[in-house]
Amino acid sequence: MGRNQILGAKGEDLVAVLLEGRGYQIIERNWRIKDGEIDLVAISNENILVFVEVKTRTSSAFGHPLEAITREKAHRLQKLALAWLVLHHKWGNEYRIDCAAVTIPTGSDYEIDYREAVL
Amino acid sequence: MGLALTSTVSLTGLIGNLIDVEVDISEGLPGFTLLGLPDAALSESKERVRAAITNSGESWSNRKVTVSLSPAWLPKSGSSFDLPIAIALLMAQGFLPNLIEPKTVFLGELSLDGSLRAVRGVLPAVLAAAKFGADRVMVPAANYLEAKCVPGIEVIAVTNLRDATSFLRTGVQEDFLIESYSDPTPKSQLDLCDVAGQRVARNALEIAAIGGHHLFFIGPPGTGKTMLAERIPSILPPLSLSAILEVTAIHSVAGTLAQRDLLSALPPFVAPHHTTTSVAMIGGGSGAIKPGATSIAHEGVLFIDEAPECARGVLDSLRQPLESGSVTISRAIGSVTYPAKFLLVLAANPCPCGRFSGRGRGCTCSQQSIRRYLQRLSGPLLDRIDIRVFVEPPSRAEMASEELGESSEVVRERVTLARQVAALRFSGEAWDLNSQIPPGHLRKRYCATKSAMNFLHMELDKERLSARGFHKVLRVAWSLADSRGHVIPDESDVITAYQFREGMELFQ
Numbered sequence: 001m002g003r004n005q006i007l008g009a010k011g012e013d014l015v016a017v018l019l020e021g022r023g024y025q026i027i028e029r030n031w032r033i034k035d036g037e038i039d040l041v042a043i044s045n046e047n048i049l050v051f052v053e054v055k056t057r058t059s060s061a062f063g064h065p066l067e068a069i070t071r072e073k074a075h076r077l078q079k080l081a082l083a084w085l086v087l088h089h090k091w092g093n094e095y096r097i098d099c100a101a102v103t104i105p106t107g108s109d110y111e112i113d114y115r116e117a118v119l
Numbered sequence: 120m121g122l123a124l125t126s127t128v129s130l131t132g133l134i135g136n137l138i139d140v141e142v143d144i145s146e147g148l149p150g151f152t153l154l155g156l157p158d159a160a161l162s163e164s165k166e167r168v169r170a171a172i173t174n175s176g177e178s179w180s181n182r183k184v185t186v187s188l189s190p191a192w193l194p195k196s197g198s199s200f201d202l203p204i205a206i207a208l209l210m211a212q213g214f215l216p217n218l219i220e221p222k223t224v225f226l227g228e229l230s231l232d233g234s235l236r237a238v239r240g241v242l243p244a245v246l247a248a249a250k251f252g253a254d255r256v257m258v259p260a261a262n263y264l265e266a267k268c269v270p271g272i273e274v275i276a277v278t279n280l281r282d283a284t285s286f287l288r289t290g291v292q293e294d295f296l297i298e299s300y301s302d303p304t305p306k307s308q309l310d311l312c313d314v315a316g317q318r319v320a321r322n323a324l325e326i327a328a329i330g331g332h333h334l335f336f337i338g339p340p341g342t343g344k345t346m347l348a349e350r351i352p353s354i355l356p357p358l359s360l361s362a363i364l365e366v367t368a369i370h371s372v373a374g375t376l377a378q379r380d381l382l383s384a385l386p387p388f389v390a391p392h393h394t395t396t397s398v399a400m401i402g403g404g405s406g407a408i409k410p411g412a413t414s415i416a417h418e419g420v421l422f423i424d425e426a427p428e429c430a431r432g433v434l435d436s437l438r439q440p441l442e443s444g445s446v447t448i449s450r451a452i453g454s455v456t457y458p459a460k461f462l463l464v465l466a467a468n469p470c471p472c473g474r475f476s477g478r479g480r481g482c483t484c485s486q487q488s489i490r491r492y493l494q495r496l497s498g499p500l501l502d503r504i505d506i507r508v509f510v511e512p513p514s515r516a517e518m519a520s521e522e523l524g525e526s527s528e529v530v531r532e533r534v535t536l537a538r539q540v541a542a543l544r545f546s547g548e549a550w551d552l553n554s555q556i557p558p559g560h561l562r563k564r565y566c567a568t569k570s571a572m573n574f575l576h577m578e579l580d581k582e583r584l585s586a587r588g589f590h591k592v593l594r595v596a597w598s599l600a601d602s603r604g605h606v607i608p609d610e611s612d613v614i615t616a617y618q619f620r621e622g623m624e625l626f627q
Contacts (some may be wrong), residue, residue, distance in 0.1 A: 119148070
């Protein structure tokens with residue numbers, strides 16, 4: 001695994017811990033099909049399916065991590081979420097797409113900016 | 120998460136509209152949406168505002184930012200929205216106190232490092248702000264003097280966004296350098312005494328200035344047509360206070376303030392090149408509709424050298440402003456009216472080769488080509504021109520004379536006096552200059568003495584004068600009478616006015 005993949009995995013771990021702390025149940029990680037990948041799939045306390053896109057950076061020198069989610073990528077995330085619902089026979093289930101920005105600077109504490117239902 | 124509101128002014132022509140700049144910051148992916156029909160320069164505002172905010176030591180919200188400029192239906196243009204948007208953004212994030220009183224209008228373009236750049240149209244915008252009841256206006260320091268011309272409104276000038284925010288937090292205004300508009304190199308003051316000889320042309324100039332008569336100079340190259348025309352502003356009475364504000368506002372919108380002293384009472388002089396387009400002449404352009412040469416010459420002189428070389432449509436586009444004193448320009452984004460009341464001065468060579476003068480010895484043009492040359496000027500346009508003068512080359516004696524001609528100051532005093540006489544006579548009428556007397560009134564209330572009228576009627580009988588020419592001669596005769604102290608024009612005034620139609624035969 002390259003440096004960035006390690007960083008990404010670390011960020012996803014941190015977000016998973018955060019969600020479990022809120023009482024969410026993580027049901028899938030790095031669900032991958034031909035068209036892309038969903039970082040985390042969880043079920044919230046209200047029984048809503050939550051798809052989470054995690055962006056991890058070591059600093060915000062190149063802009064906020066969530067700025068990396070362009071219109072195109074947002075569109076792809078929506079399609080992936082629908083694909084997951086269809087393939088898992090959860091069609092009609094209530095769902096939402098969240099985004100999490102994780103900043104892990106070297107030598108200091110990490111920071112998570114978690115935004116619900118942004119797409 | 121946050122909501123804030125600031126105000127600014129957007130211009131449609133010279134008319135200002137008060138614009139509310141609302142900023143909403145909400146949860147969501149980082150983004151910036153600008154609503155309210157922005158043009159290209161305004162759409163780019165988001166990038167400038169963002170860079171200026173971060174480079175001024177303030178923090179940028181990585182949230183979903185929506186900026187709405189209302190009224191939403193009004194197309195908006197220009198870069199003066201940067202400052203109000205930036206301030207509203209900082210307020211919405213809670214970095215600046217939300218300001219309601221005193222009512223403040225913000226104007227200014229931001230550069231990426233946060234400094235404020237001068238914008239066009241500050242004077243009319245501040246005038247509008249004062250009219251809408253704003254208590255104060257924040258402008259770039261470079262526009263301070265211009266904004267300061269408006270009475271009854273406090274002007275806060277700032278050089279950068281940092282000074283703007285510190286003023287809003289503490290109420291303390293930072294020092295700034297007052298930038299003067301005027302060119303540091305002193306302009307050579309044009310004076311009529313520079314012109315050698317040209318007694319007839321000088322007299323025509325004076326009469327034109329008194330009555331507001333449009334002028335046509337015909338003469339070979341190098342005889343002083345341009346020199347004479349350039350000196351007309353120096354013999355016109357100084358502009359009134361309301362005219363000064365109007366003229367300065369037009370120059371502010373056109374971006375030509377640097378060419379004039381701020382609040383100068385000198386009537387403007389504009390000399391577009393003869394290859395100019397009709398859009399440059401009357402105004403227009405995609406996006407914001409800018410004033411053209413006719414409006415920049417408002418209350419002053421519009422001089423067109425080599426008039427027959429102009430494209431025909433260009434000269435004919437002058438007919439609307441000559442008729443109504445204003446131009447209305449309609450484009451997709453709306454229609455704009457600019458004032459355009461000017462003294463038109465056309466200059467032309469007498470023939471294509473330019474040497475037809477005196478006995479015409481040097482001229483190589485055929486009769487036909489001479490006629491065709493001046494016929495390029497359309498009849499309706501020439502109708503509006505009351506005085507036509509041949510500008511002959513100065514004689515040997517005139518060039519050798521060391522005596523200077525009369526100075527502009529002396530002539531200006533006479534012009535001012537004569538105009539006062541005319542203003543007194545026309546009090547209660549719808550016009551105030553001799554050139555504006557309607558034909559009907561010329562035959563009734565404003566006719567000349569009996570013998571003078573007899574002379575004109577005789578010329579009419581001999582078919583040397585048309586009905587149109589008859590009215591023009593009378594108007595010019597009134598200006599001559601005013602300058603000579605006659606209560607009504609007598610025979611000598613009418614005969615001189617008749618002579619100012621010299622060269623008529625060239626046009627028929």
